Amino acid sequence: MSLRTYLVMNMxxxxxxYQNKKPTQSHLEEDFQLANFLETKGLIVxxxxxxxxxxxxxxxxxxxxxxxxxxxxxxxxxxxxxxxxDKAGIKILNPFKTILWNSDKHYLQQIxxxxxxxxxxxxxxxGIAPDLAELLDKSSYKKLIIKPxxxxxxxxxLLLTRDNVSSIQAEINGLLANESFLVQPFMEEILQGxxxxxxxxxxxxxxxxxxxxxxxxxxxSEHGGTVQKINTDIAHLQAATKYVEKYGxxxxxxxxxxxxxxENFVLMELELIEPYLFLNSHEHGFDNYYQGLxxxxx
Numbered sequence: 001m002s003l004r005t006y007l008v009m010n011m012x013x014x015x016x017x018y019q020n021k022k023p024t025q026s027h028l029e030e031d032f033q034l035a036n037f038l039e040t041k042g043l044i045v046x047x048x049x050x051x052x053x054x055x056x057x058x059x060x061x062x063x064x065x066x067x068x069x070x071x072x073x074x075x076x077x078x079x080x081x082x083x084x085x086d087k088a089g090i091k092i093l094n095p096f097k098t099i100l101w102n103s104d105k106h107y108l109q110q111i112x113x114x115x116x117x118x119x120x121x122x123x124x125x126x127g128i129a130p131d132l133a134e135l136l137d138k139s140s141y142k143k144l145i146i147k148p149x150x151x152x153x154x155x156x157x158l159l160l161t162r163d164n165v166s167s168i169q170a171e172i173n174g175l176l177a178n179e180s181f182l183v184q185p186f187m188e189e190i191l192q193g194x195x196x197x198x199x200x201x202x203x204x205x206x207x208x209x210x211x212x213x214x215x216x217x218x219x220x221s222e223h224g225g226t227v228q229k230i231n232t233d234i235a236h237l238q239a240a241t242k243y244v245e246k247y248g249x250x251x252x253x254x255x256x257x258x259x260x261x262x263e264n265f266v267l268m269e270l271e272l273i274e275p276y277l278f279l280n281s282h283e284h285g286f287d288n289y290y291q292g293l294x295x296x297x298x
Contacts, residue, residue: 009042011061011297018070019049030279031067037286038293050081062091062297064252065099068274072150079103093252093296094272101247102272105149105182116242117266119259122183123149129173132165135183143186146172148179152274159186184268189259194268195230197240198277198285199254200292204241206282207232229281239265248272252292 015035020028035045048055050068057063063085071078079100086096101107112118124130124146136144147157156175160168160183175181193209209230240256247270248254255275258267279285 010044012044012059013038013046013297014055014057014060014063015045015047015066016050016063017047017067019051020069028067030276034066034279034286034289038290041290051077057085057090058088060090062093064093064293065274067276069152071103071274072148072152072155075103075150091297093293095250098248098251098272102270103150105147105151105269106180107247107270108182108267111243111247111267111270114246116246117239117264119184119187119266119268124172124176124181124183126176126178126180128176130176132160132169132172133162136160136162136165139185141185145184145186146181147184148175149182150179187259187261187266189261192260195236195240195258195260195265196275196278197232197237197256198282199241199244199248199251199256200288201252201295202244202248202254203288203292204232204237205288206278206285207237208278208281227278227281236260236265243267243270250296252296253277253289 015031015038017028017031031047035047038045046060050065050071051074065082068078082092082096082099085092092099106123108118108121109123112121122135136142142161144160145157146160148155151157158168158172172181191211193211195207195209197207198205207230209228211228240258243256244251244254251272253272253275255271255277256267257269257271258265260266277285277289279289282288
């Protein structure tokens with residue numbers, strides 16, 4: 001047993017989730033398996049909802065955001081909660097500043113400005129009423145994806161085409177009254193699958209390919225998407241690693257999602273808050289997570 005392993009044994013860890021009224025196996029299985037795995041390593045693990053008012057968060061040596069999947073529905077409260085933890089000196093993984101930056105898809109603009117490949121992005125700010133037909137006319141693409149800047153699980157994600165632009169205009173105007181939206185071109189490459197690269201404490205662990213069901217563009221399992229293991233392409237991995245090296249320092253976990261366009265990896269999203277990590281898809285997935293955790297809690 002290493003000295004670091006000895007020092008972290010019996011540390012009290014919160015594995016943060018959400019108050020899911022209808023839990024499903026696909027949503028929660030990874031949480032339970034991870035908690036059990038960490039407990040076999042000597043850690044004391046408590047699964048806790050971030051907005052459970054009965055919890056004294058100061059009792060924990062570290063608070064790990066694993067699956068707070070309703071944060072976007074209660075965004076102000078979520079940010080206040082995590083800010084309070086930070087002010088109290090509680091160790092948060094991933095760190096508060098990273099969570100704050102990554103919680104709003106405007107972060108993509110910084111990555112674009114920094115010169116790393118990102119799917120072309122336009123932001124529709126809260127309170128405006130854009131002319132969607134004009135937006136399509138100005139675009140070199142026939143289809144556009146519109147999604148909230150603060151969201152998860154493809155909520156309120158819409159496909160805009162010339163056929164539905166009139167019918168969707170009022171819906172978008174109504175949504176924009178309350179929040180900002182991101183517009184990106186519909187990339188046909190998504191039909192071949194979206195790549196996800198998992199990193200723990202900056203070290204690559206494993207990758208998977210998520211593919212939408214026939215007739216859909218959403219890769220999430222709740223929308224019929226499927227997942228398969230893949231052999232990692234070195235060039236694509238090197239490209240994905242650049243995002244973690246620049247924006248994921250000090251993070252326990254990072255998931256880099258993107259597509260292959262003209263043989264190059266292009267970022268769709270950098271997930272640093274609550275990504276599903278597909279730990280079961282690699283024989284060392286859970287241990288890679290644990291080893292990353294060991295480096296960050298002492």
